[in-house]
Amino acid sequence: MSGLRIKYLKPALVAEHLARADALCAATGARLTPLRRRVLELVVRSGRPVGAYELLDQMRACGHKGAPPTVYRALDFLQQQGLVHRIAMANAYVACSHPGCDHHALIFVCTECGNALELEETQVKASVAARAEAVGFRVPGQPIEVAGTCPLCQEGRP
Amino acid sequence: MSGLRIKYLKPALVAEHLARADALCAATGARLTPLRRRVLELVVRSGRPVGAYELLDQMRACGHKGAPPTVYRALDFLQQQGLVHRIAMANAYVACSHPGCDHHALIFVCTECGNALELEETQVKASVAARAEAVGFRVPGQPIEVAGTCPLCQEGRP
DNA sequence: AAACGAAATGTTATATTATAACGTTTTCAC
């Protein structure tokens, strides 16, 4: 993760994402409180996997007096609602690219720049499920992370 | 990872694993020093993913005066040689089940007991590779981790 | 053998990520 390209989502897309989150939580009765919504907004806006302390810093920069548990609790909630995924290999959190869909996600994570690409996937999940059944493992629908190099980083990062 | 079942590999299997590591490193010219070999032995013996500090404690219990870098450096080396895999989702390290083979591994990790099962896989890797190519990602042959529940933990862990 | 440079290890300190524990406030059903 050397040359981390800064990339922000367009405001319109952020608003759309948040509106969908509002609708989803309203439908399920989950409470997307202002605090949680603020954290989600920060995750969505960054448009890439972000660390918890990075989010915490942004919260503080906006005048919020918070401690780590604040952010981690919000992230836990957002993960439960399927609005955010944790990328274990990067210790980072990324907004789900298609929340609400009971999806089987495949997430490519670029080890150069830290960006991630989430795909709706059936083929990979099917082959994993088949292999899992063969050895008796039960696998829920959590996203599968795959490390790699993104197209931009394959060229000399322009 | 509540009821972590303790499980040790049989001494004969450990010796076999170490012998293979010796042969592999001899062939490539990599220096499997006593320290590195000792760390590998501890990883192999435990027969499941183990944390770096867990290994450090075991080193110390055997009279070795070491600090975290000691273990982390050895683990780095062992990973480079393909003798050990890091399980990102568990912050743990596990001995490769078939070192030397240029394998495409799929690792099922039980979130209940922490055990892991490494499989030689072609179907899953093939579908991942196809998907990666479609979006321009380049994916090296690192193991893919899949969270799940192992057969033993599905029953009431006997 | 002596000298040299590179690799490995020792050592200390610190960075990074995440959670425990407990008190206070807010929310919601009754």
Added chain:
DNA sequence: GTGAAAACGTTATAATATAACATTTCGTTT
């Protein structure tokens, strides 16, 4: 309104990992 549950604030600490630099070991060259 009242009580219970959920959410949030706050402090401290756990767990994981690395930076930085000194020392030792090792293989090679002279």
